[in-house]
Amino acid sequence: MVGTADGRVRWGILATGGIAAAFAADLVDLPDAEIVAVASRSEESARAFAERFGIPRAYGEWDALAGDEDVDVVYVATPHSAHRAAAGLCLAAGRNVLCEKAFTLNAREAGELVALARERGLFLMEAMWMYCHPLVRRLKALVDDGAIGEVRSVQADFGLAGPFPPSHRLRNPALGGGALLDLGVYPVSFAQLLLGEPLDLVAKAVLSGEGVDLQTGALLSWESGALASVHCSIHGGTPVRASVTGSRGRIDVPDGFFFPDHFVLHRDGRDPEEYRADPADGPRTSLRHEANEVMRALRAGETESPLVPLDGTLAVMRTLDAIRERIGVRYPGEAVEPDLATV
Numbered sequence: 001m002v003g004t005a006d007g008r009v010r011w012g013i014l015a016t017g018g019i020a021a022a023f024a025a026d027l028v029d030l031p032d033a034e035i036v037a038v039a040s041r042s043e044e045s046a047r048a049f050a051e052r053f054g055i056p057r058a059y060g061e062w063d064a065l066a067g068d069e070d071v072d073v074v075y076v077a078t079p080h081s082a083h084r085a086a087a088g089l090c091l092a093a094g095r096n097v098l099c100e101k102a103f104t105l106n107a108r109e110a111g112e113l114v115a116l117a118r119e120r121g122l123f124l125m126e127a128m129w130m131y132c133h134p135l136v137r138r139l140k141a142l143v144d145d146g147a148i149g150e151v152r153s154v155q156a157d158f159g160l161a162g163p164f165p166p167s168h169r170l171r172n173p174a175l176g177g178g179a180l181l182d183l184g185v186y187p188v189s190f191a192q193l194l195l196g197e198p199l200d201l202v203a204k205a206v207l208s209g210e211g212v213d214l215q216t217g218a219l220l221s222w223e224s225g226a227l228a229s230v231h232c233s234i235h236g237g238t239p240v241r242a243s244v245t246g247s248r249g250r251i252d253v254p255d256g257f258f259f260p261d262h263f264v265l266h267r268d269g270r271d272p273e274e275y276r277a278d279p280a281d282g283p284r285t286s287l288r289h290e291a292n293e294v295m296r297a298l299r300a301g302e303t304e305s306p307l308v309p310l311d312g313t314l315a316v317m318r319t320l321d322a323i324r325e326r327i328g329v330r331y332p333g334e335a336v337e338p339d340l341a342t343v
């Protein structure tokens, strides 16, 4: 049974950084959500966060939150490098989990979390909020209905100007830094939303002195003959646009394609059709749609969301692994250990 007697879903928040605060601010506005606990690596941060958002329980360690039976779902908002440990701890203790993107460092870790959730019959979802965004869902429905014919190509980019100092998590290999996992996950997930898992890919990157990717470009290919060109950067602000070209037309998503306020459908031989966000859906950056999807699924007794299916998350993680393999980015925990027996 999920929720309080009056039907509100009880959230726990794990970590107290930037996106945790943005998500908490959006949850506070949802009448059927209640944040009942927060955990941080430090008691002081947990208490300050709890005070800021009116949260009754503040824990200075993760175990207490994972073990809190009065939490229906934990939102994991640590850097990617800690997603496996934090989400795994919560699932092992019987909590449902919404875990930030990139879901984990690599597909192996993602597979472990998915297996654990499925074994325990618990809800697990990647916080790929783009997939829950009403206009992105509209775009997908149009493409699936054949509005532009057979998809031939996708282009998408996400680059931030920075500069990010070497001390920033985006530059830190130990925290899964680099453009690909943080930003490139959006263009890759967008392409895979429309085309599924690619058959093959090529990729090229520019690496930082720390060994993370400053910018990466990849060309993904499908058996159908479709291609997707994806680009991400942490040292150049790109337009953050997407376009999907089909055999009978094209859809352009200008400016912030993963949280659009409009897009334009060009059907061959017809006037362009503009689709605009419904103001009732709230600010375009709102994370309420993913929160609502989690709460809907929990109330319906579903263990995964049809909007953000775990097999889709696993397929994206395999693509990110394949891109990293081509560009030579490997994170510290992934280093091949020397075989001591042979040293």
Ligand SMILES: NC(=O)c1ccc[n+]([C@@H]2O[C@H](COP(=O)([O-])OP(=O)(O)OC[C@H]3O[C@@H](n4cnc5c(N)ncnc54)[C@H](OP(=O)(O)O)[C@@H]3O)[C@@H](O)[C@H]2O)c1
Binding pocket: 015, 016, 017, 018, 019, 020, 039, 040, 041, 042, 045, 046, 077, 078, 079, 080, 082, 100, 101, 102, 127, 129, 169, 175, 181, 182
């Ligand atoms: N959905 C979105 O739009 C969106 C936007 C931004 C980021 N994200 C994702 O959210 C995650 C966090 O990003 P952020 O921008 O919020 O980062 P951030 O501001 O650096 O916050 C991360 C928090 O995680 C905890 N933390 C820091 N280092 C850690 C470590 N080594 N091990 C465990 N916990 C650690 C800290 O909280 P405590 O001190 O309380 O432990 C820190 O405040 C990333 O995976 C990122 O890709 C998503």
